[in-house]
Amino acid sequence: MTPTDVHPVIREVTERIAERSSTTRRDYLERLRAAKHTEPARANMACSNLAHGFAAISGTDRESVKGLVRPGVAIVSAYNDMLSAHKPYAEFPDWIKEAARHEGGVAQFAGGVPAMCDGITQGRDGMELSMFSRDVIAMATGVALSHEMFDSALLLGICDKIVPGLLIGGLTFGHLPITLVPAGPMPSGLPNGEKSRIRQLFAEGKATREELLEAESASYHSPGTCTFYGTANSNQLVVEMMGLHLPGSTFVPPGTPLRRALTEEAARNAVRAAKSEEAPSIGEIIDERAIVNGVVALLATGGSTNHTMHLPAVASAAGIQLTWDDFSDLSSVVPLLGSVYPNGSADINHFTAAGGVQTLVSELLEAGLVHPDVRTVAGDGLERYREQPFLEDGELVWREGPGRSLDTSVLRGVSDPFDTEGGLRVLEGNLGRSVMKVSAVKQQHRSVTAQARIFDDQEQFKAAFKADELNRDVVVVVRNQGPQANGMPELHGLSPSLGVLQDRGHQVALVTDGRMSGASGKIPSAIQVTPEASTGGPLARLRDGDMLRVDGEQGTLEVLVPDEELASREPAAPAALHQFGTGRELFATFRQAVGRADQGASVFPTPEQQTQAQQPQAQQQSRDEVSA
Structure with a gap:
């Protein structure tokens, strides 16, 4: 080649x-x-x-x-x-x-x-x-x-x-x-499917902590x-x-x-x-x-x-x-x-x-x-x-090495792939831009239109799930989880409960300015939404009951309200964040300096910023040479 x-x-x-x-x-x-x-x-x-x-x-x-x-x-x-x-x-x-x-x-x-x-x-x-x-x-x-x-x-x-x-x-x-x-x-330890099953049982209260710990320790051993x-x-x-x-x-x-x-x-x-x-x-x-x-x-x-x-x-x-x-x-x-x-x-x-x-x-x-x-x-x-x-x-x-797969249930060739496209979608619409890992989501679950339920942290969601308030078609929105808000934590702990709702036959999706990581699973998740809520992004204007469309097939992330109405809404006040304890106070400067998720969520200057910073130095050097 x-x-x-x-x-x-x-x-x-x-x-x-x-x-x-x-x-x-x-x-x-x-x-x-x-x-x-x-x-x-x-x-x-x-x-x-x-x-x-x-x-x-x-x-x-x-x-x-x-x-x-x-x-x-x-x-x-x-x-x-x-x-x-x-x-x-x-x-x-x-x-x-x-x-x-x-x-x-x-x-x-x-x-x-x-x-x-x-x-x-x-x-x-x-x-x-x-x-x-x-x-x-x-x-x-x-x-x-x-x-x-x-x-x-x-x-x-x-x-x-x-x-x-x-x-x-x-x-x-x-x-x-x-x-x-x-x-x-x-x-290899406990099969991943079995580990996931026990996690969901624990989320429903059908498995004990001892059973869950035994499964986890058999996986990571x-x-x-x-x-x-x-x-x-x-x-x-x-x-x-x-x-x-x-x-x-x-x-x-x-x-x-x-x-x-x-x-x-x-x-x-x-x-x-x-x-x-x-x-x-x-x-x-x-x-x-x-x-x-x-x-x-x-x-x-x-x-x-x-x-x-x-x-x-x-x-x-x-x-x-x-x-x-x-x-x-x-x-x-x-x-x-x-x-x-x-x-x-x-x-x-x-x-x-x-x-x-x-x-x-x-x-x-x-x-x-x-x-x-x-x-x-x-x-x-x-x-x-x-x-x-x-x-x-x-x-x-x-x-x-082997030029062709030895087990096509795990690894396939280009002529016979699991899917004709890669495992990633970029979603965009009036809620901003996000990414979705669709490779783990069954095709019938990749597009969800349902009422939103808004949360400002994981604990609020878990409390609502335990109170059986989410037993329906729902788009769960967990906002104020972006890099500037609280360092953009992974929200993988939501997965077992969301999986339970999906397994009950509901259409379920997650929208967040936080992360879900490489462990993102079977729930369609529009993650890393940018601009994030804490900087005035559209997520801050959502209300409980808004109809949201999360479409991993068409690449759409939108709230189904007129643009004028969305723009006229007062952004919700950022949730009170705990910025102290467990070392969090050491990273206050990082939260202030960090860039957008789609630019790497980094505290370091972008290449363009580095070049711009060099220009005054180069201009000064040129002036010095002329003066000399």
Whole structure:
């Protein structure tokens, strides 16, 4: 396959992203070129600075750093031993240091970044820190790399906000070769359908807390990533498709010889990249084509809606302007090839057994739905990602992976997809814009017109459900949950109760300026509505009993009242929010600075704002030159 074989819509969307981003991407690449170096980064340090940089290490590594010859590799890790996905990282630094040493480099643990779990904070106060944690992680990554001791970097992280945060931080050091290192999923546990059934029974009062806890602990039961296809596993697949993982390394389980071998190879590869002037930096790898490839992989597998915010924010860090319209247009031509919970009953291990990333890459390449001519940490071209890693006599080798699915109930080809379009819709109308993950919603439930019931927080909804006030067709509106209101928490805790209402035969939908995440399930949910209610968005003008149309097929989100009437209504006063406790007071500045959901919900400047900020400096420099 050649670049000219790329599907015309894929090519057109990529070209318009490049055109839209021409100035901001140029400015970013100029910053990369200015920062690039051909000798170890620490070579120009003053002796006192350098001495601080190796004071804590000994042996040959100390001499390597002091000698200013061997390249330095930074390790930035989200390790902690409370979260299952990140516990395996405890052993990785020692493996990496040893492998780097044998390859002629020196690796140092440059810094840790926070890693919080939305599964733990779900429905709790701490969830209001979750979305902001991504930008904290980006800043922590920047702090770790700011010592300028390093010629390449390995970023260790998996879940929700962690990977996007590592990418954003890494892209601010875009002149460095950077690889992301996964740790792999836990073994399959209780089937996801059974877990969901018990959750709904508990919501109805038909299962005890002990029964619910037993089901949950049978699902989340060992080190490794949770096995459903939420944001964590969406992160991993998207990153591999963008060329930042070693081929085939994404879903190899922790605690296996192959996992260790791939981690050691990532270290060796980082040393080789630091020594080579030809190896691409992360800022060169993440271009418009790589971003589109990541979006296509997300759509083709029905991945997490969180990436409609994360990928624009990551793209922005590389000077690239990605919009929801780009997602929508790509979704119209990308078929749904994966059926992994919550889109189906299988988990990520079943997906891997069915052919996994290698089969997905093969299908998308052959159909012209991804760009083959990209740069990756494994070299040029996406073709390498058809390959699967193995151990042969203790040596790591790659062989051609399965080109076709081994289980079509989980993974299919382009010629026989689960759906002819991707798993995402952009909805718009007089209530603003939102996104809906339709891949998990049965077709007969994708369009709902019903009276609205308005809530300002999750607890109000739960109380109404328990009081049997919602036993009818209803569009549940939970507003004042956007980034500026309270940090945009996930509202996945609503799902069991909403599922009960749907199972009773009612037409049910959810509309919110909050998030529902990669665990978004069978209820049609118009989420991340922008502009949000707390900034005067139309949701603030809704009233109980308004007729709302939520149509995932036609892409419509509207209240069926005349525009004049809607505009004349006084916006409801924002709900009294609890801005203190559980660390929330530390993020007041973030709530004031954060941008819109469709622009990444980030506290960082957009590419356009960065370019505008540079212009006065450039103008002043020009005036100084004229004066001279």
